[in-house]
Amino acid sequence: MAHTEASVPTKKRILQTCVRLFLMQGYQKTTMLQILEGSQVSNSSFQNIFRAKDGVLAELVDFMFAYQFGTARDTTSNLPPVYVYAAETAIQLTLTELNENLREIYTVSYTKPLILDSIVRQTAQELQTIFSPYLPGLTYTDFYHLDIGTSGVMRSYMLHPCDEDFPLEKKLRDFLTINLRAYNVPPAEVEKAIAFVENLDIRKVARQVMEKLLRDLQMRYDFTLPEEPHLQSAK
Known part of the structure; x- marks a missing residue:
């Protein structure tokens, strides 16, 4: 039996x-009136x-x-x-070059204090697992504070679209160099990690993701997009 609204x-x-409107037209262009009318709820219920x-x-x-x-x-099993x-970060940066609405979702999220706090709390646990061998003795709180800075780097690189003078490969290399150094990864290992990403077909991987x-x-969320969002060419 079909569900009514x-x-x-x-x-x-x-x-x-x-979610449908954010993906179709972007977060900023989605108005409360559209949300209330589309979901058939009152402002107080929302x-x-x-x-x-x-x-x-x-x-x-x-x-x-x-x-x-x-x-x-x-993508990196057994590595x-x-x-x-x-x-993960290379895929995320490349996604924002493929779809402007995804770029906006990410960059706005890094701007909103409560959402940023949620992101940092979630990723700090992952960062502690990954980078604690390079920063022994640091606590979860220490990694939380470090991630406040490195997430700011992520947002800045997301906001600056790739072009002929700043191709995707350079963006990824610069970003990874800055952030891996921030977590005290030795230069030789930084280069190996960057080389690994450069050997991926990162555009293809990001499109698949x-x-x-x-x-x-x-x-x-049980909805259907009317058409596939436009895929841009990551430069």
């Missing part, structure tokens, strides 16, 4: 509408669940970051943990 739980209707549009973004980003780490592990970090991510988001 009214039979779908309110939170799910809001998520369906917001605020009781999410308080603001940022609340929906936070839930979406939590899923996306967990998804990325899983993908990176698949040094530093390679996991290099692959994006296509699967979009499919999984549609399944998770």
Whole structure:
């Protein structure tokens, strides 16, 4: 039996509408009026669940970051943990060159204090696992503080699109050099991790990740995109 809009739980209707609109037209262009009309909820009902549009973004980003780490592990199985970090961050940066709406979702998330705190708390655990051999004695809190800085580097590189003077390969090399050095990875290992990423077909990997991510988001939140979002060419 088909579900009517009214039979779908309110939170799910809001998520369906917001995630679909964020992916189709971008976070900033999605208005509260569109959200309320699309999900058929009142403003008070929306605020009781999410308080603001940022609340929906936070839930979406939590899923996306967990998804990325899983993908990176698949790409770098049985390889040094530093390679996991290099692959995960390279994929994330490349995704933002393929789709402007994904770029906006990521960069806005790094700008919102509460969402950034959630991102950093989640990634700090991964960073401690990966980099504690290079920074013995540092606690989870120490890695949390370090990640405040390295996530700022990530946001800055995301905001600056690639062009002829700043191709993707240079962006990834510069980013990885800065952040791996921040975690005290020896120069020789930094170069090996960068070489690993450079030997990947990172554009192909990122496209595959994006296509699967979009499919999984549609399944998770039970909506259908009218057409595949435009894939840009990562320069």
